[in-house]
Amino acid sequence: MRATPSTAPAVDAPLAPDADEPDIPTELDIPAPPTWLQRLTAYRQPLTLGFTLLLFVIGLLACWHLLQALDPDALRTAIHEIPGERLGGAFLATAVGFLALAGYEWSACRYAGVRLPLPRLFLGNFCACAVSNAIGLSVLSGGSVRYRLYGREGVSTADIARISLFVSLSLGCALPVLAALAALSDPHDAALALHLPEPLLQAIAALLLAGITAGLFWLSRRRLADSTLPGTIDVMLGKSRLRLPGLRMSLLQLVITAIDVCAAASVLYLLLPEGPPLGAFLLVYLLALAAGVLSHVPGGVGVFEAVLLAAFAGQIGAAPLAAALLLYRLIYIGLPLLLACLLLLANEARQYLPAGRQALRAVAGPAAPVLALLVFLAGIVLLFSGATPSVDVRLEHLSFLIPHRLIDASHLAASLIGVLCLLLAHGLRRRLSAAWALTLGLLLAGALLSLLKGFDWEEALLLSATAALLASFRRAFYRPSRLLEMPFSPVNLVASICVLGAALWLMFFVYQDVPYEHELWWQFAVDGDAPRALRAALASGLLLAGLALLWLLRPTPPSIDRPEEAQLQQAARILLASDQPDGGLALTGDKALLLHPSGDAFLMYAMQGRSLVALFDPIGCAAHRAELIWQFRDLCDLHHARPVFYQVRAENLPYYMDIGLSAIKLGEEARVDLPRFDLESKNKTMKDLRYTLSRGQRDGLAMRIFEPGEAPLELLRPISDAWMQGKQVREKGFSLGRFDPAYLRHFRIAVIEFEGRPVAFANLLETDAHKVASIDLMRMHPEAPKLTMEFLMLSLLLHFKAQGYERFSLGMVPLSGLQPRRGAPLTQRLGALVFQRGEQFYNFQGLRRFKEKFQPDWEPRYMAVPAGLDPLVALADTAALIAGGLTGLVKR
Template sequence: MSPRFAALFSDRRRVLVAGLTLVVLGLAVWALEKNLAVLNPGEILAHLKSLPRERIAEALLFCGLSYAVLTLYDWLALRGVDHPLPWRQVAPTSLIAFGIGHSVGFQAVSGGSIRFRDYTAAGVPGLKVAGVVALVSVAFALGVATLLGLSLLTSPDDAGRVLHLEPSGIRELGSGLLALVAAYVLLNAIRRRPLTWRGREFRLPGLPLTLGQIVAASTDLCFAAATLYVLLPDTVTLGYPAFVGVFVLAIYAGTISNVPGGLGVFETVLILLLPAAPPEGVLGAVLLYRVVYYLLPFVLALFFLGLRLLATQNERFRRYGSRLQDSVETLAPPVLATTVFLAGAVLLISGATPAIDSRLAGLSEMIPLGLLEFSHLAGSAIGVGLLILARGLYRRLDGAWWLTLVLLAVGAVVSMLKGLDYEEATLLSVILVVLLLSRERFYRRASLLEVRDSQRWLMATVAVVAVAVWVSMLSSRGTDYSREVWWRFAFDDQSPRLMRAGLLTVLLFAGYMLWRLLSPARREPDPPDAAALDRAASIIATFGGNTIANLALLGDKQLLFGPDGDAFIMYQRSGRSLIALGDPVGNPAKVEALTWAFRELADRSSCWPVFYQVSPDQLPLYLDLGLSLAKLGEEARVPLTTFSLVGSKRQSLRNEHRRAQRDGASFAVLAPAEVEAKLEELRRISDDWLTGKSVAEKGFSVGRFDPEYLSRFHCACVLRDGQIVAFANLWLGAGREEMSIDLMRYGPAAPKGVMDYLFIELMLWGNAQGYRWFNLGMAPLAGLENHPLAPFWHKLGRIVHRYGEPFYNFNGLRRYKEKFQPEWRPRYLASPGGLVLPRVLVDTAALIAGGIKEVIWKS
């Protein structure tokens, strides 16, 4: 197996989940096959055509009522996290989140990302938004349990026939479910303190909110069940109360199966629990239900999301503009990728089902048979291509965008040629137009061959291909599978055509997966050479406002450049972590694509992607990558435009400065060209400092004494009797935004308080040179919240801060920096988080210290 696939399946838990999902899908398909052995696909269409328009209108009405109630999920959840918002502000976000989440799947991720961007922009903290997502899931579970329990109690006879149980057993099951709900309600009524589980605290929402959740979720599910109930054939004699229980079971089975959209599972449960109903009528009703309840809200959600973006030009909606524009930037590629994936599924399913006879008869008079056969095969091939390209669209690749446009255009044509499928042609054309209007969202020039196949994409693609092949076999049932049938061609003989399309689908997808399996993994890039370092220096001089970017020039880190060479990420591997230092450096327009490239590089290397010491400015970017954030501490930055030694607050600094001057200290700044002549003198001071402190050179996040590295920078020196007694290399940021120092070394002849004197002179020098900030570096574990509800990481950090003081002097370091009256800015670690975080921290500490041994023992 190639390293690419080894990395994909390295996590055993993910393999287990994927395997179980595919098993569930296989069982669902097998059950459908068994129950629909005599099904004629034409009967499904016949049921749909026979439905009165009044029934469809009723389904639309109940669907609208269900989505209206869905907005209460968010409205109540926001009150549960003590951050209420007006319903008129919550409703649009909730409707769009549910409309997209129901169709895309993975509601907590797809709908959660919409909630995160809108609610955080409205002032809701990120952790509370996570609480909102959790409470929405809890509300759904409460509604399922309540409705199922009531259904079993009110209709025990109907439920007994469906579940093949005695009415007494049905009543006991219903009572048990309602007892669980009642116990949860009682717990919320009597308990005021948070629950504790595995070291984490969970605050209960309280009695009024819990009752509101139960009412809202139950009402929503009742309306959703009614949407399907009115579409069922009249031969379904099950009463509505009992059907609600069947519907809730089917919905819940589809949700917990983890199969995308509950595909096949929802239908299987309904057919198994409604044995007296004609299966073709049930499938026809479910098909129309999916259109009404899923596809239509999905399209409307996309439409209104676009309208909200356009509304930014209107002064009335300008307050929503900035956050919605960010939402569209993030959501457009995933949503379009999902839509293209669904379009591919539609083409595959269409290629596996017979064309409408009347359309085929008309087509036979217009085109030759060979063109019809070719178009049918081309439609299935294009369907497989769209499934594959959807992954590239998700990664915002311009190559995937161009190829998708071509396949959509050709697909619209072949849809008409293979059976006058104008519905498909219209769908593909609409997606084509939307994709054309979204050109600027797909800007990455990375190769399609380097995009890793994610577990979810692979699982969903296998599911679609399997269902398409199964439908093809179902449609061709009764056909004599002899050798001659594969070469039989006729307008009115559709079974061989469907069999050939199914075989082509399997061959194309199997060939693609085999090619990916055997393709070699990319080799890790070599350490940067002189040309790469000069290239990085040019980028830093143009875009490096944050001075930590200069550590790239040390040469000990690998550099990942963007495709246009105007941005880079510096990183090193430690253990199982691929650790980037600081934010990406370079052209802001290329930063997002570069971070995704780094994420993909980590995946190919079977590593965790980690960003160390990132600034608050780029936090949304790391959240979009799916990473978690942990606060490392706070960075001290002194505003140089107001810095001076005048005033009572600067008394201690004046005293330190004057004492050093009385001891004969003077200050000078050497240009890079002058540093080379002083390197041996500087080396002696550095060696004396390392020996006196009994420490070794560190790495990664701090520099070391390297002649080539030091020769690239200015050097601030303290002199005594004409000899250098202390020095620090200067980092000067682009645009005179920031300045800082890296190495700080002094010898035994340096006067007392030499570092204070050096800092003061540097700040005065920076003020005179027009620099805005002087960066004093980070105070580790500073600024962590001291609150009972603070995150676990903050509590752990405060414990380390308290009991680690004798070893690291956390408080002393912060007090030293405080005397310069800086402004504090947080710095974060972005990593996969969870149980991975301790290992990431060990890998990072080992990288900085030079090994695990140096983390524990000073050397």
């Protein structure tokens, strides 16, 4: 059994003559009381969701106030009166807008130094932009789509993040310039639309352009002579070097953004019967767009409409403007989103078919989130359909065949299914098989009910198509789990509340002329659309409230405790049957264990701050790795903690990407290919190693291996104490073991004897698979011969080669292999700088040179963490775990 050393500075110290050896402290550090910033960070998500919900409600109230006098029949008439050629022009403008958006992607790829095939670039841009336009949070939503599509082209996570950030910031940086130009192009009409004095508007626009010009001039003064990539410039901001697009790329991007904005605005402008002056309309459109983005409401729903209604409802008329906004949402937002979902699913199916059915889990990454989005949209359709009247002609023909009580029941049941679809989308996103089965049945039932409640065949066709897609990707939902055990999702709940609130708003708007009476609840008739909608809204609200209450009143999540002896024994059995000896660190007992229900795999983790840090990939059966990773994500959600996976292998990165994490490189692990390791080779390195081995034997060094529980620990403890005293370190932990008899009794121990007395030792990490072996603790007495450590490593390599092992791990060298090139991620450049120039803190390069003597293969190791600022916090929390607490970070 073997535990791969950590990337913290003390991790691989045993293998280098000048390094330090860490372990765990014997006493716990008393945590300091949280600061106000920590408390604010802990409630960051609820505060953000509460703010978003507040702005959504304000937007709906503003729209209600502005449309209060609007007759629904007038809205219906306004929609029918839009000429067909204007509708065709809106579709054409949408196509032009998305072609312009591809220009964003092209510029972003040039900025990031990435080359992509044009078909892949167009597909990635269209799908990412369509999803981010509808959902919002373009860096995250669009970035996840790009990762799935561009990752197969070999584009790194950092470059994908850079592309997504460039695309998102391009519009934000260009909006002030375009808005100022639009205001100055027609100041009179713009002032009327914004209800501002014309001189004040002109002054604001001029000051804005002057400020932007001054900022560009200030940046140009800090431009460096050498640039990172063609078309970009580097500037110095303080002590940081920042890459920016050059003047030519910036001007080109401004033109691309202007085309994009004008095309998107034209979609809405063409749908108006008599539009306002173009300059004023474009200015208000830009302001509405900015308000929708800043509100963080998905798609800016309610906020975007409120700004435009406030500006133009009196000038154009509420009915034509509302009709244009409705069709704008369908043409520019809804249809591209639906097409993007279908393209993503088709792309996944194309990747899946050549790979074979057993490989679906690995290649059907986006299938689950895309289908979850489609199911959520199906829930919206059912709720909005329940809030609006049925087509009279269809209902009259249907009433001859179906009793009106059945029509009422179908209407009510369809709305309830809509609520369940909203909530089950969260389970589909988590790939729960129970959510898949229940959702499939509900969609088919919803399709039938849509026909029964008013012969809504369009609605039934949409639900049936979604069910067919869901059935096609059955294997993407591989997690056996009970739905009641699904972690609570505040985001999903707030989104469902927003949808239900919008449906209520729509119902009261449509039936605002129907006088409310208490008897309205109990009116059952074929033409009783208002009572049906009222009952459906009440039942939907009660169902959502009941399920949310059931979610909130569940028992508290299980506490995170250290494992009991029975769990440690089970982990030891799983470990011996695996080919992952690094799982031996679970036997230290300082980490909690997450066991797979089948009992043949586990994951070890510990809590630090708001981070739950898992050490290594799941240990045991490879088929259960994805499920264990999802279980750990569920556990983190139950505890409102940040999921962190420390020292994971590249082959498992798709599993971590699947739960929404990104990867950063920590270093490289040295693994010796034992069949290829030959001391009789004639190269100089092997000649030096032969000399080391023979010299040690002549000097009286010999290796002796003790079976588990038989090593003379009373003779080895002084060696360990002298080692730590000489290096001035204390016992640490998490990513490597400590000198503890309860821990060491699980392993064979190799002891180096000098003239019959022990001078060095290491506990061996092995499994019954005989594939990989390694060591954990490796400690040497300061008075031992100089070549003792090298002698021990050579003796172990030859021993395991004779035993038929395939590889021997020398552990990881922190920060090794990180590239300092310009344009690399900041964390990677900082790591490379520390590796090259941080020898006074830790012998990074000496450790690499020591391991290079044995001619190993170097394999990268990663940390999987949420995106944003979380990687820095996760690294600090992990370092605190390894150091034995926050005080251990400043103590050796």
